[in-house]
Amino acid sequence: MKAITTTILACLLAATVQAQTPAGRGRGNQEPGPTITVRGHTFTQLSLFQRNVGGPDDMTTPFPPHKVIGNIYYVGTRSLAVFLLVTPQGHILINSTYERNVPGIQKAVEQLGFKFTDIKILLGSHAHGDHMEGDALVKDLTRAQVMAMEQDIPALERMRPGGKTHPIDRVLHDRDTVTLGGTTLVAHLTPGHTAGNTTWTLQAQEGGRSYNVVILGGMGVTANAPLVAAAGPTQLAKDYIASFAFLRSLPCDVPLGSHTSMYNMADKYARIGKGPNPYIDPEGYLEELDAREKVFKIRMAEQGTKELGIKK
Numbered sequence: 001m002k003a004i005t006t007t008i009l010a011c012l013l014a015a016t017v018q019a020q021t022p023a024g025r026g027r028g029n030q031e032p033g034p035t036i037t038v039r040g041h042t043f044t045q046l047s048l049f050q051r052n053v054g055g056p057d058d059m060t061t062p063f064p065p066h067k068v069i070g071n072i073y074y075v076g077t078r079s080l081a082v083f084l085l086v087t088p089q090g091h092i093l094i095n096s097t098y099e100r101n102v103p104g105i106q107k108a109v110e111q112l113g114f115k116f117t118d119i120k121i122l123l124g125s126h127a128h129g130d131h132m133e134g135d136a137l138v139k140d141l142t143r144a145q146v147m148a149m150e151q152d153i154p155a156l157e158r159m160r161p162g163g164k165t166h167p168i169d170r171v172l173h174d175r176d177t178v179t180l181g182g183t184t185l186v187a188h189l190t191p192g193h194t195a196g197n198t199t200w201t202l203q204a205q206e207g208g209r210s211y212n213v214v215i216l217g218g219m220g221v222t223a224n225a226p227l228v229a230a231a232g233p234t235q236l237a238k239d240y241i242a243s244f245a246f247l248r249s250l251p252c253d254v255p256l257g258s259h260t261s262m263y264n265m266a267d268k269y270a271r272i273g274k275g276p277n278p279y280i281d282p283e284g285y286l287e288e289l290d291a292r293e294k295v296f297k298i299r300m301a302e303q304g305t306k307e308l309g310i311k312k
């Protein structure tokens with residue numbers, strides 16, 4: 001058993017040879033950690049984490065609402081992504097974020113000329129407060145049907161801002177579809193970051209063409225996620241591995257995500273109207289997966305080294 005484990009870990013270590021831990025640095029959460037280079041861009045684990053979370057202001061400051069592609073509009077903050085899908089039979093909102101952001105989301109929807117009360121369905125990326133804490137308030141204001149992935153329900157039920165019960169009107173399972181006014185989304189269970197982490201796919205029509213849109217849930221790996229045990233990779237690690245493999249199999253023209261940095265929204269927004277739609281970025285999708293998967297492999301290798309007592 002030990003030999004098999006060692007082989008697995010050796011593979012993982014080999015897969016991360018490009019990762020170099022800067023001399024004299026620890027492995028704490030606030031340390032930059034090893035640097036990784038993906039398609040010419042260099043990140044540290046800390047910079048990837050900070051890219052996602054941004055500063056406190058980024059999580060609450062509204063970003064200018066705008067059209068992304070087809071019937072998909074952006075109505076979130078500088079770092080926490082919220083999407084409005086507009087249909088002739090009402091709208092779908094993806095991610096409520098923190099409850100305190102809901103008034104800003106409502107204002108963004110109205111600035112685009114739509115009615116907040118026309119939101120009929122509320123979906124989410126995964127059961128973390130920065131993406132779904134505001135569900136109860138959105139439901140109060142719109143009467144929308146709240147739908148969430150089965151495996152995230154226990155965590156959502158523990159999410160009770162101001163003592164409110166988290167609304168759940170429909171429990172979703174892997175590959176369930178959600179349809180409203182001619183728009184159909186597919187819910188893909190991509191566990192790891194949370195048990196019910198959900199990646200949404202849909203088609204967007206623009207300029208007589210149809211584009212594959214992928215809205216990533218969360219693919220980050222926290223420093224203390226238990227990935228390796230004495231017997232080898234944990235179920236959590238296997239979940240991540242399967243989720244990355246699945247995400248790589250998805251056709252993607254337009255990558256989006258639960259954090260705006262996952263698809264470089266600020267850069268793309270600045271390029272709107274100056275050429276082809278900047279949100280069409282298949283390479284960007286692979287770059288994001290490469291970066292996240294490298295961090296995952298580094299974490300695996302770190303924990304495996306510790307678990308087996310291997311001295312570097």
Ligand SMILES: [Zn+2]
Nearest residue numbers: 126128193218
């Ligand atoms: Zn999260």
